[in-house]
Amino acid sequence: MKGVEEICGWKYYGICFVGGMLSSGATHLAITPLDVLKVNMQVYPNKYNNGIVSGLSTIWKQQGSYALWRGWSGKLCGYGIQGGFKYALYEYFKNLYADHLLLHSTRNSIFFLSGLSAQILADLTLAPFEAVKIRLQIQPNFAKGLSDGFPLVYRNEGLPGFYRGLIPLWSRNLPFSMVMFSSFEHSVDLIYKNIVHKRKEDCSTPQQLGVTCFAAYTAGALATVISNPADNVMTSLYKKKAESAMQAIKNIGFINLFTRSLPIRIALLGPVITLQWFLYDTIKVLSGLPTSGGLARDQKEVKL
Template identity: 60%
Template sequence: MMKGVEERICEEMRPKYYGLCAIGGMLSAGTTHLAMTPLDVLKVNMQVHPIKYNSIASCFTTLLREQGPSVLWRGWAGKFYGYAAQGGCRFGLYEYFKSLSSDILVDRNRSLVFFVSSASAEVFASLALCPFEAVKVRVQAQPPFAKGLADGFPKLYASEGILGFYRGLVPLLGRSLPFSMVMFSTFEHSVDFLYRNIVKRRKEDCSKAQQLGVTCLAGYAAGSVGSFISNPADIIVASLYNKKADSLMLAIRKIGFLNMFTRSLPIRMLLVGPAVALQWLFY
């Protein structure tokens, strides 16, 4: 038994294992975010133009009337490639840093292992996502800016240089770091809770369908909690990229403290909860 466990641990410590985790993260995050593009278009426009679009229904009908059905898929390339890059770093590096942290931190600090590992991975994941997010948000909220990534990247570089791609890096980290830390920690603890108190069996003793069911429930809980925690920073990112404010503090003052937590929150939870559940399922 011990030999089998040691062989499994050695297998998980190999670069091939982390590479497969990264590929799994790329495919799961890229495809799920691509599928959620219409909801993301509504969310971004409600964040950037809150007076014009004061509800999900009004945003949906107004966009369709003014720009046609194709508007719901604006920015799809930025969603797919950007979040694929983020997902590869987020999941692959999380597994890598978790193995390192587990060797350094004692067992009673499991939550600390999850927080440290996810935060470390998310720094690299946000750096990978930031340029794609800069173009995507403008394509979705400013139709005249560009049609997509192909013309959006060179246009943004020509007008603002390399710094234009990282204008929202600080609030993006403010959104992604707490989200990733809460998401991974909530997922890991939810899985433990479900197996111990609901299923009342070890994972190894459950069928594949039961394991996937636990994964989906834990993933949805993780996405919902994470979306609430990170909503303020998400709104600030959209505001900065669309030049509704020139600085972080000005954006906070213009948006308002309460609005940072409530604006577009229902649609974001509708967007993020299922997306994270599907990511864990595919992963």
């Protein structure tokens, strides 16, 4: 592993960006059919309320197999770029805040603030892709992909059309990111202390990656439950079933905000977050860096 003097260097953040981009883009591309179903379940709940297999079969029969991959380019590019910025910025802010706030704040505050800061900036890159992707998934005749979808949105709605759902996107992703990163960090710490009974530095690479996977699945499941209401509101706004977030909440219903599409989102995001962290940490390990978890000063203390 590389020395602690490189933990906060720009080369380190560059590796984190590449790792986040490749892991996020690949995992989100892989679950495109389930994402198509999730969006349609949110928009047409009465039509797709008989389970995942039935919903996928309905889309296949009525719209063809290609419909299950509608919006794949938005998933690959949008979430790839967003993932690169999210993971790299999280590492950057985590080290920045630890250097300036750790004496006055808890470690949990550092993780929450870092996830919040990283996600705010990362979602600015995702919003335009998400605007086109959702329209592609729920409007079969809207466009063929990003190449004609972007000009169409701009021509019909102007620049605001790309950021129509930015506030709901933040409402979904900010709690998700804060809970996901924080619970991941705490899960890693608890697993090493209470299950493995060894420091990370004393574990083999397969053991470290195994800890990453267990912590990631826990983090993904918790964050999914927290972010589900905002995900339903965002889809409703993009579909133009409501003109404001408050109207969308009223139309959907308070209970439905938490329950609608929740099973499929857990089925989606649990494995996705797990695989994402696994690929991300694998790329870091192959680059000679330690797996994720903890603060840079923890590495320095171990070195000392």
